[in-house]
Amino acid sequence: MANTNPFREDLVTRSQAAPCTVVIFGATGDLTHRKLVPALYNLAVEGELPPGVKIIGFARREKSDEVFRAGLKEINPKVSRSGHEAKIWDPFEENIHYHQSEFQDVDGYQRLADRLDEIDNGRGGKGNRLFYVASAPEFFDDILENLKKVGLNEAADGCWARVIVEKPFGTDLPSAKHLNEVVSRTFAEKETYRIDHYLGKETAQNIMVLRFANAIFEPLWNNRYIEQVQITCSENLGMEGGRGGYYDKSGAMRDMIQNHLLQLLSLVAMEPPTDLSADGVRDEKVKVIRSLRQWDTPEKVAENVVRAQYTAGTVDGVSRVGYREEDRVDPESMTESYVAVRCMIDTWRWSGVPFYVRMGKQLPKKATEISIHFKSPPSVLFNSDSSGTPGGNVLVIRIQPDEGISLRMMSKIPGANLRLEPVKMDFHYATSFGKGSPEAYERLLLDSMAGDATLFARRDEVEEAWKFVDHIERAWHESDNAPPMAEYTAGSWGPKEADDLLKQDGNEWRRL
Numbered sequence: 001m002a003n004t005n006p007f008r009e010d011l012v013t014r015s016q017a018a019p020c021t022v023v024i025f026g027a028t029g030d031l032t033h034r035k036l037v038p039a040l041y042n043l044a045v046e047g048e049l050p051p052g053v054k055i056i057g058f059a060r061r062e063k064s065d066e067v068f069r070a071g072l073k074e075i076n077p078k079v080s081r082s083g084h085e086a087k088i089w090d091p092f093e094e095n096i097h098y099h100q101s102e103f104q105d106v107d108g109y110q111r112l113a114d115r116l117d118e119i120d121n122g123r124g125g126k127g128n129r130l131f132y133v134a135s136a137p138e139f140f141d142d143i144l145e146n147l148k149k150v151g152l153n154e155a156a157d158g159c160w161a162r163v164i165v166e167k168p169f170g171t172d173l174p175s176a177k178h179l180n181e182v183v184s185r186t187f188a189e190k191e192t193y194r195i196d197h198y199l200g201k202e203t204a205q206n207i208m209v210l211r212f213a214n215a216i217f218e219p220l221w222n223n224r225y226i227e228q229v230q231i232t233c234s235e236n237l238g239m240e241g242g243r244g245g246y247y248d249k250s251g252a253m254r255d256m257i258q259n260h261l262l263q264l265l266s267l268v269a270m271e272p273p274t275d276l277s278a279d280g281v282r283d284e285k286v287k288v289i290r291s292l293r294q295w296d297t298p299e300k301v302a303e304n305v306v307r308a309q310y311t312a313g314t315v316d317g318v319s320r321v322g323y324r325e326e327d328r329v330d331p332e333s334m335t336e337s338y339v340a341v342r343c344m345i346d347t348w349r350w351s352g353v354p355f356y357v358r359m360g361k362q363l364p365k366k367a368t369e370i371s372i373h374f375k376s377p378p379s380v381l382f383n384s385d386s387s388g389t390p391g392g393n394v395l396v397i398r399i400q401p402d403e404g405i406s407l408r409m410m411s412k413i414p415g416a417n418l419r420l421e422p423v424k425m426d427f428h429y430a431t432s433f434g435k436g437s438p439e440a441y442e443r444l445l446l447d448s449m450a451g452d453a454t455l456f457a458r459r460d461e462v463e464e465a466w467k468f469v470d471h472i473e474r475a476w477h478e479s480d481n482a483p484p485m486a487e488y489t490a491g492s493w494g495p496k497e498a499d500d501l502l503k504q505d506g507n508e509w510r511r512l
């Protein structure tokens with residue numbers, strides 16, 4: 001199919017996604033059942049899955065292909081965005097197989113290699129392979145090393161072997177560096193795809209289009225016109241589904257800020273790339289993360305970062321226990337379920353503009369948005385109490401739900417008197433395009449089959465983000481004068497300390 005996108009000459013179109021065998025490590029797990037296989041199924045529904053794609057699920061439990069397929073089929077209708085149609089599922093399912101092995105057992109990989117060769121022999125001896133590491137992180141090394149031991153990291157002539165690595169990509173800078181070393185010993189960087197599912201969200205991809213395909217925004221996109229930027233990710237869940245064990249070792253800073261929210265920040269703050277190649281875009285994103293002012297002492301952390309845990313409360317009319325009472329959470333835990341950070345980007349463009357980033361569990365609703373707060377106009381004309389003082393314009397990018405963009409601006413209230421009121425110009429994806437957005441994993445799986453790593457994190461981005469986060473984590477967990485842990489009631493909008501953080505600058509959080 002020809003590239004019909006006038007904006008992106010060098011676009012790797014979806015039709016370039018190549019047939020391959022997708023091997024999923026951790027295939028009996030939650031991610032595979034709720035996200036990965038439904039994403040592949042939805043691609044099949046949309047007619048975008050390359051013909052001949054096969055899926056091999058790799059995990060420890062004994063299962064036949066039939067039992068594995070039955071488990072996937074049972075959950076698919078509940079989680080697939082396009083429901084479940086037998087006429088699509090039945091042929092799709094025939095290409096799903098199960099491979100039983102321990103991650104640590106090299107023989108299991110040799111058997112996998114034999115199986116892949118068998119599949120590829122049916123394709124004239126050639127086959128592309130996409131290895132998806134969807135296990136707990138402690139197995140990442142074993143899986144990568146074992147793939148290499150049996151030569152599965154190498155591709156036949158004219159084919160490719162790629163690896164997708166799930167999050168968390170390390171737990172701090174040293175572990176991320178170590179993992180990057182292991183990855184780079186096994187796969188070339190261009191064949192490595194570090195998942196950050198926020199980059200696959202339609203609305204996150206639209207940030208660059210908004211900025212660089214509309215001439216009206218970019219001239220204003222700097223510290224002359226923008227006063228502050230807010231990035232909020234609010235979740236109305238806590239530690240459901242047995243997540244407490246993982247989360248208590250991670251916390252909001254590592255779980256969401258280090259990856260998803262710093263990625264959003266870098267898309268908002270980056271310079272225009274010279275082209276839309278993967279490295280063109282990622283070169284600019286990494287410069288932003290590298291330019292973050294480091295909060296590298298406990299005093300700076302206390303001044304610029306707030307951490308908190310929820311106490312018992314009510315969300316959506318349902319009583320919730322406090323964070324420390326959650327299943328698999330240490331009753332004396334010092335892990336944050338909420339974090340708010342004032343980020344300063346020391347570049348010419350952003351000098352003096354605070355980027356406030358916050359994320360919390362057990363807040364009143366599930367929503368992620370970015371708001372760009374423009375400076376107020378000079379208060380010369382409309383400044384009397386009777387007319388109403390105009391505030392600055394606010395551009396809101398709703399990442400989810402109700403994906404869209406709105407612009408708050410001042411308008412005259414109809415009538416004889418000159419009185420002003422803020423109004424909203426609103427764009428909703430659902431109404432403008434008449435259909436829901438694809439799931440992030442759909443786009444990311446397809447891009448990895450097409451060899452387009454633009455929406456995946458590069459090694460240096462991940463490491464720079466850990467550098468920023470590690471300073472804060474050290475101040476919290478290793479210093480004698482560690483900044484305190486605040487509290488907020490489940491169902492509230494977070495701790496008072498986070499409001500105070502903005503008040504110091506004369507700002508306040510936007511209400512979602």
Ligand SMILES: NC(=O)C1=CN([C@@H]2O[C@H](COP(=O)(O)OP(=O)(O)OC[C@H]3O[C@@H](n4cnc5c(N)ncnc54)[C@H](OP(=O)(O)O)[C@@H]3O)[C@@H](O)[C@H]2O)C=CC1
Pocket residue numbers: 025026027028029030031032035058059060061101102103104134135136137166167168
């Ligand atoms: N679940 C989610 O929504 C998300 C998950 N992730 C990440 O994805 C990864 C997987 O998460 P999730 O699916 O929830 O994890 P689960 O705990 O649900 O699944 C773990 C999988 O690993 C397999 N496994 C464990 N030990 C071994 C072993 N020694 N040898 C072979 N297989 C083994 C299990 O197989 P068996 O059942 O046979 O023991 C199972 O298939 C994690 O890194 C997580 O951080 C990221 C974003 C969201």
Ligand SMILES: O=C1O[C@H](COP(=O)(O)O)[C@@H](O)[C@H](O)[C@H]1O
Pocket residue numbers: 167197235255256368
């Ligand atoms: O990676 C993660 O993301 C989810 C939030 O993802 P979303 O697409 O639903 O916004 C978060 O709940 C989880 O803790 C984290 O590990």
